[in-house]
Amino acid sequence: MAVTAEARKKVQDATGEYKYGFYTDIESDFAPKGLNEDIVRFISAKKEEPVWLLDWRLKAYRGWLKMIEPTWAKLHYPPIDFQDAYYYAAPKKKDGPKSLDEVDPDLLETYKKLGIPLREQEVLAGVAGAPKYAVDAVFDSVSVATTFKKELKKAGVIFMAISEAVKEHPDLVKKYLGSVVPMRDNFYSALNAAVFSDGTFVYIPKGVRCPMELSTYFRINAENTGQFERTLVIANEGSYVSYLEGCTAPMRDENQLHAAVVELIALDDAEIKYSTVQNWYPGDKDGKGGIYNFVTKRGLCKGRNSKISWTQVETGSAITWKYPSCVLSGDGSIGEFYSVAITNNHQQADTGTKMIHIGKNTRSTIISKGISAGLGQNTYRGLVRVLAGAENVRNYTQCDSLLLGDRCGAHTVPYIEVKNPTAQIEHEATTSKISEDQLFYCLQRGLSEEEAVALIVNGFCKEVMQHLPMEFAVEAQKLLGISLEGSVG
Amino acid sequence: MLKIENLHVAVGGKEILKGLDLEIEAGSVHAIMGPNGAGKSTLSYALAGRDSYEVTAGSVTYLGKDLLELDPHERAGEGLFLGFQYPVEIPGVSTMNFLRTSLNAVRRYRGLEDMDAVTFLRLVKEKAAALDMNPDMLKRAVNVGFSGGEKKRNEMVQMAVLEPTLAVLDETDSGLDIDALKVVADGINALRSPERAALLITHYQRLLDYVVPDFVHVLFDGKIVKSGGKELALELEEKGYAAVA
Ligand SMILES: Nc1ncnc2c1ncn2[C@@H]1O[C@H](COP(=O)(O)OP(=O)(O)OP(=O)(O)O)[C@@H](O)[C@H]1O
């Protein structure tokens, strides 16, 4: 084991870019390889789930069997063998969130290395003004720790692993699970519904402004294992929550599957701000390895004047297929999508959003920044749909692409469907290169080429980055620079 | 400090500098004048190491080093500063952030630690005030939407913060109003010291009224065709280049 660890370290040093590529040597429980009804039952049994949930999973599984993989995205990869993966892996000993004192020290160490504070005491004892945010840490298939639970409870906020919520708040989970993304919405959401292992559940009661940032940190560790988490966020009337998720995985030669589902529900006057910094292992320079990231994220602005805002910084994964969307059904509701997607080396991303305007006076804003380098391919795919009954809808869409080098590609595929003549839809798109003028100007001021590119790219992404919570903006900025390493010169 | 010998530079395959010689001593201020298209900006870019400016012959020694061997950012690290004739816009990057990134890059090159945020803020505010720049401009993206004069003034703020050893200022005076010209001249004069030098590229005598040069050179068709004291600038203004060259 020591030898492989050392070898891994060497590879990592040689490539240098992906600093989260280490592996934690921890004993894990696996389900047998492959996928069938028994595996679905195994996962459900492991989680001691009620019958209704097992039935729900089985229904999804049977639906999935009849579905075919979507092929409309501008993504190229060999067929995925869904039988050649493990669908459940959990660190032994701890098969459920416990108090922090009980968490395996190896795990605590892992999160420390990743820069994720799991020890509340450390955060609390930290310097004044140190960022304080609650974390749910999901390691492979299970949630291993959730911090600040007590403090949140005082405010009436429920923040826990979804497997736990199934037991403690079955009514809420039953009511909302699959209500925004129906289990058979698409191939990957059906797969997720069948085998989802863990994820986060958030409920903000009426009129409560969540007292701190909530975040979930997803980590794929085990080999050959898919991660299928499910997140459910419910903001009751007049409440507010800001939620952030981060993701990393070890460097491996084989591709690993990640198929998550996120559902958001905002009731009257509620606001949900959902931010993602996605840094799954992107594969090496030659396109070997990396995460296949097939994610379904959708928010329902159910209530009047509710608001859902997605911000995503997508730097990782070999393949990204994701369209965080808003269904604007409440009158006067607002949907926002701010996205930065970087593809370097052999990475491919097909990402964007759907804004479905159902209610009157609904508004949406889409700002997408795609950056391609190396042989990277970056596609923005977005739908703005205005239903017949939706009066006075407004949408503004801006898609900017930046190309570094001449072997990469940027593509913009907007779909606009308007059934109500009062709608005002604006769409702007640009494609540019980093100009030689800008680069030279920065070099003349002492910046190396890589620093210069990172600075210019960060400037290009500013309109998106400024929507990230403060604590994460700096980290995300550095990440942009790191992701583009080796893309110049 | 700087010794240029027989410098030939081609741009896009066309020879622009055709055997230029120039020597600048520490502590001195030199001015270069010359008609449009003579190669003044080309000289400044070649000194700064711009990619598309190909040195086909000649040598440049700077502080005892072969300048042409250094990468552009290393030249900046060595204290070479170019004030651009056409300062470049960088959308989304605040002027403040650009200044800090630049200063720290140069400091790191010299083996110094990054300047702490408080000291930096104080320094920038002080320099901006000295150059009469509204501090609000520091929050705006680099040169984006700046007027012509504001862009030039921004170049001077950068120079003041970086305190270069050799400043090459390409038409920094063009586009400045009379008051601004005075302020910018004060900024240049403030940096005059026995260890530093400046090369001013200009079309107008008026800057030289405020920043009095030790030498004036005429650049014509890729070569220095005449050099003299500060009176040469007056003579040029009176008679034009044709009479001198
Ligand atoms: N890429 C290029 N290809 C061909 N010729 C070029 C290129 N770039 C510059 N030149 C030419 O080189 C010559 C010198 O240009 P330069 O900008 O150095 O002039 P200058 O002396 O600074 O003029 P001005 O006073 O107008 O600023 C000009 O004739 C210009 O057209």
Ligand SMILES: [Mg+2]
């Ligand atoms: Mg010029």
